[in-house]
Structures are given as C-alpha cells and as structure tokens.
Amino acid sequence: MHELAHVVTVLALLASGALWGAALYDAVVLAPNLRGGPQGLEHGRLFMAAATPANLFRVLSPATQLLTLLAIATNWAHPTARWALVIALVALVASDIVTFKYHYPRNRLLFGAPLSVAPEKLAVTARQWASGNLVRVALVLVAWLGTLTALLRSAA
Numbered sequence: 001m002h003e004l005a006h007v008v009t010v011l012a013l014l015a016s017g018a019l020w021g022a023a024l025y026d027a028v029v030l031a032p033n034l035r036g037g038p039q040g041l042e043h044g045r046l047f048m049a050a051a052t053p054a055n056l057f058r059v060l061s062p063a064t065q066l067l068t069l070l071a072i073a074t075n076w077a078h079p080t081a082r083w084a085l086v087i088a089l090v091a092l093v094a095s096d097i098v099t100f101k102y103h104y105p106r107n108r109l110l111f112g113a114p115l116s117v118a119p120e121k122l123a124v125t126a127r128q129w130a131s132g133n134l135v136r137v138a139l140v141l142v143a144w145l146g147t148l149t150a151l152l153r154s155a156a
Contacts (some may be wrong), residue, residue: 002154005074009085009151015064016088016144022056023095025136030059031130034113037122038115052111059097065092068147082148088146094140102132 007031030053033044068089106129109117 005071005078005081005154006151008067008074009071009081009147009154012064012067012085012088013144013147013151015060015067015138016092016147019057019060019092020137020140020144022053022060023113023133026053027130027137028131031126031133033117034110034126034129035123037119038117041110041122042115046091050110054107061092061096061099064143065089065096068143069090071147071150075154076148078150078154081154084146084150084153088143088150091139091143095136095143097130098136098139103136105128110151 033040036043068085072082072085072089075085106125109125110122110129
C-alpha cells in the first residue's frame, strides 16, 4: 500500500503544480491584458475564440481534487501526511469557490457583455479579477506545498 500512496501523492503533486502554473500564467499574462479596455478585451475575445483558460481549469481542477482525495485515502495511516493533504484539499476547494463566486460573474462582464459597457466599469472589473486571481494563486500554492509536505513526510 505504501507504493500506491507514494504514486498517488506524486500524481497529486504534479496536478497541483500544473494547476498552480496555470493560475500563475493567468496572473502574469492574462490579467494585464484584461486591463486594455474595450479594445484589449475585443482582441482577447477574438484570441480566445477556440479555447479559454476554462477549458484547462474545468478538467485539471476536479482531477487535482480527486487525486488529492485519493492521496488522503492512501496515506490515511500517516497522520502527518494525511493532515497536510487535507489542508491541500481544503485550499483546492476554496480556490474553486473563489472561482465560481468571484471570477465567473466578472468573466461574464469581461467576456460576454457587449463591449459598449463603460470603460471605467471594465477597468474596475479587470482590476478586481486580477486581485481575486492572486488569491487563487496563493490557495493553489498552499495546496502544492501541502502535497509536497505530505510526500516528504510519508517518504520518511
């Protein structure tokens, strides 16, 4: 069972690392482009016509949560690893709550509303989206660190 726990925890670590990298990319690349006003948003909408970050996050986020849950189950006999993984799972779920409650309404305005919305409102919304995304980046980093901690503790 120890080998299975190790493999599942490594997979959870890789998935949370990928999720953190994607969230960081959103913070560094996407967020500044959202602040371009109606013209910048128009270009962004055209660029993301075939795929958006949601295409990745809607698959990767639940997969990461599932792998972390499996890591909790397979590491149940190691309390220090188990609790680090529980913290990781809570951070991942909190990240999704932030996404659904905070980001989705702003996404609708930035990417779905007519571009005739007042530029000031778009600028405020873009700033709010970027600030909220930093919270997501931090939460996913906590998940990655929790998973890494669990891996190190279970290997000792």
